[in-house]
Amino acid sequence: MMQKFNVIWSKYGTFGILILLTLVMGILSPQYFLTTGNLTQVLLQSSVNILLGLGEFFTILIAGIDLSVGSIMALTGMIAAKLMVAGMHWVLAIIIGGIFVGGLLGGINGFLVNKTGLHPFIITLGTLSIFRGLTLIISDAKPVFGLPQAFKSSIAGWLGPVPIPVIIALIVALAFIFITNKTKLGRNIYALGGNSQAAWFSGINIKRHTMIVFVISGVAAGIAGIVMTARLGAAEPLSGSGYETQAIAAAIIGGTSFFGGKGKIIGVVMGGLIIGVISNGLNILSVPTYYQQIVMGALIILAVFLDRLFGVKR
């Protein structure tokens, strides 16, 4: 009986919480919360978080972490904006400034983790600060305005009734579902997270996979940086500060095990949406922002605790 409950919990627990929260908010505020407009807004507000969480997922999956995602997001957004202002076509600018630079910054994390053998927490705590510093230097701590209209309307616009950031997050999520479920790379990353020594003896190149994991996290943060810049209409040097908390929260509320080797992309999406529903709902209920932070913190602890309590025995 208990065993059965555990299995159901581990499969549908996060989804259940999301539905439950939506219902509770719907009951508390039927006229505002449960409208198509507002629910679309929840999706839009969650898209950057989900993008960051999707990258974070892989680093937690190998029993590591990436604290630098917020800073990568700011730096990539800033570089892309500078390139556009300097006259580069916006499509090229987001590919180079967002995706390529994002991957490069993630690669620096991976390189340092592999070379020093230090825990990713230490490395990315360092690069969190380094990347932020670089953003402030290249921007002279000033926002960059004057971005092409085509860029803003293409990335932050709408496709019919659906905001494009939501579509971008969806595409990245689908791509990552493909990686985790259908490729050897994905399987190897799960193996590495389960037991790195056994993975190594089974033939998995630990360093190469660690590197790829951090590059993935960097690319996802780079994409988030582009979306953020487009939505704001400007590159802010301090954007993304503290977003690593949200990214980590999305991953672990979504059931990714902090011990590595367990978790699903779909869970991260749910986790991101749960955070979105809560902050949107609390806004509608006119709960001050400061209190929202307390709710968020409590939720992270609760999610991991419930996972420990009901999670299928490892």
Place this chain on the structure above:
Amino acid sequence: MDYIVEMKNISKDFSGVKALQDVSFQLKPGEVHILLGENGAGKSTLMKILSGVYEPSSGSIVINGTAFSKLSPKESVDSGISVIYQELSMIDELSIAENIFVGKLPMIKKFGIPVVDFKNMEEIAQRMIEKVGLKRSSKDLVERLSISEKQQVEIAKAIASRAKVIVMDEPTSSLTGEETNKLFGIIRQLKYLGVGIIYISHKLHELLEIGDRVSVLKDGKYVGTKDIKDVTKETLVTMMVGRAVNERHLKPEDSIHTGEETLLKVEGLTRKDRMVQDVSFELKKGEILGFSGLIGSGRTELMNAIYGAAPIAEGRIELFGQEVIIKSPYHAIKLGIGHVTESRKETGFLKNFEIWKNISLSRLLKTSSLGGTWGLINEKQEKKWAEEYKASINIKCASIEQNIGELSGGNQQKVLIGKWLAAGSKLMIFDEPTKGIDIGARGEIYKIMRELAEDGVGVMVVSSDLPELLSVCDRIIVFREGRMNGTLSIEEATEENIMLAATS
């Protein structure tokens, strides 16, 4: 009163498994009493009962005239028993003096507040370490000491706690010859002071030099006690392996294989860390080659070197007639090597994976490109492989969807064997393949090995279980201190001569 320690008729069960049966042991003051036996003979269990870690199931212990039916760790220490374990249990971040006085720091009152009396402590500690010949300041941090120096600190600590009995578990296993001589000097001093020493070691030549008496255990049973002056290496080995094995070997004559074609040729292999030195041998098609020796003698270390899991300094490897340089396990897999490792839990299976994912893992890697990162998977196909090996090597499970952690040790091992069979391995390394596995599954694993060898797969087996090697292998290489110390054909191999080659 002749004895300071008398352990009478001690038995110890671990949930039904008899680790010790009716073992008696006496220690006189001022003697070095050697405790001898193979890996798993029960020496450590007996010492853990003396130090209060385990409770005996039956029997009694008399220390200095006081009888106990069981000891707590504190009673053991208070009775003057001090154990120096093989992995020294010191706190690296503290000074020598603090380590010596850990748990009983001398205190002094300053302004009415009790604080640690560092000055006094360091002075006493300094005298203690000078007694054991350690040329250091007692303020030095332990992390800066060599293993031999740490051992001296442990001995100083035992003296400081006024130990009447010191147990030394393989004290020379990581010492150089000179350091060993120094240790023996200290031991002689301790004897002079009337301290009784229980000395556990496998190195026979050492025992003959330092011991006064020797007691031998085998399979948890007491074999006998002799004065050192009455024994030779040969008599000790006979006592260790027991008289039960009188047959030359357990294999029927007609099942001995000696192949022609060479599958693996290793020449002058030396590991970078020198755990393996100058090893040369050939593995023929159709034969099963066994590797014996004590734990840490270089058997497992050699397998890891061949498998690309440890760097090689010198030597060459020829696999299936081609010279190869194997840089990583990934590379080894690509070349067709499979490795059932020594420790299922740590380096074997993935506890977060189902049975089928464990089976397919290495095959997926073998058929991948870009260092294992490129390629797609097909779950249906993977499950088909798993079903195949579940049937062919008889993995007992409700379903291949079960998590591997739910299986018994024997079935976990079969899954790991299945993993390498699925990867189409042409050379298989089995390191302690039946450790912790029930007899039924053992037989099945032996059968799989034999069938593999007959199918032309190269099979190498590392084992501490001598009867296992004698019944499975066609030839046995014995390791001692990182080097090959003999190759025995199955016709000439006996437990005695393997043990002799492993220890002297």
